[in-house]
Amino acid sequence: MTTTTDFTTCDLYDENESLQSLSLQLTNFGGLARFTGPIRTVKCYRDNGLVKDLLNSPGEGAVLVIDGEGSLDSALMGDLIAAAAVENGWAGVVINGAIRDRVEVGQLQLGVKALGTNPRKSVKDGKGEVDVVVDFGGVTFTPGKRLWSDEDGIVVEP
Numbered sequence: 001m002t003t004t005t006d007f008t009t010c011d012l013y014d015e016n017e018s019l020q021s022l023s024l025q026l027t028n029f030g031g032l033a034r035f036t037g038p039i040r041t042v043k044c045y046r047d048n049g050l051v052k053d054l055l056n057s058p059g060e061g062a063v064l065v066i067d068g069e070g071s072l073d074s075a076l077m078g079d080l081i082a083a084a085a086v087e088n089g090w091a092g093v094v095i096n097g098a099i100r101d102r103v104e105v106g107q108l109q110l111g112v113k114a115l116g117t118n119p120r121k122s123v124k125d126g127k128g129e130v131d132v133v134v135d136f137g138g139v140t141f142t143p144g145k146r147l148w149s150d151e152d153g154i155v156v157e158p
């Protein structure tokens with residue numbers, strides 16, 4: 001199984017059609033178009049307290065999948081939290097929701113895919129769930145399963 005960035009999602013899919021492929025069209029906002037890692041998750045709604053805590057702790061090469069319920073009403077990550085993710089060894093962040101500071105985020109050595117942007121920040125009450133199975137865009141994201149992302153999309157171990 002490919003764990004380096006020497007892959008394309010198309011080739012991975014051709015080799016293994018049981019991979020899940022995300023139909024949801026997320027935009028690439030990070031400085032790394034291609035990233036892979038084991039999945040960790042957060043489920044939250046307009047509250048990025050848990051996201052901030054996690055990305056400020058060791059990532060060990062994981063990809064944080066954030067199910068923000070598709071809300072574009074406030075950002076779940078900006079440049080400071082994204083910079084902390086780089087410092088802490090996260091490979092990338094996939095967000096069913098919005099980010100902000102897109103120019104600065106685009107300069108970081110981090111994979112970032114999200115639905116869109118909004119300058120409005122989220123609250124930090126810390127409500128939500130960590131490392132639960134989350135589901136969006138036709139894919140089930142299970143903590144510990146591997147995710148690969150490139151310019152064509154995102155594929156995930158079933």
Ligand SMILES: O=C([O-])CC(=O)C(=O)O
Pocket residue numbers: 048075076077078079080081082100101121122
């Ligand atoms: O603090 C936030 O909610 C997001 C943010 O602006 C940052 O990460 O820089």
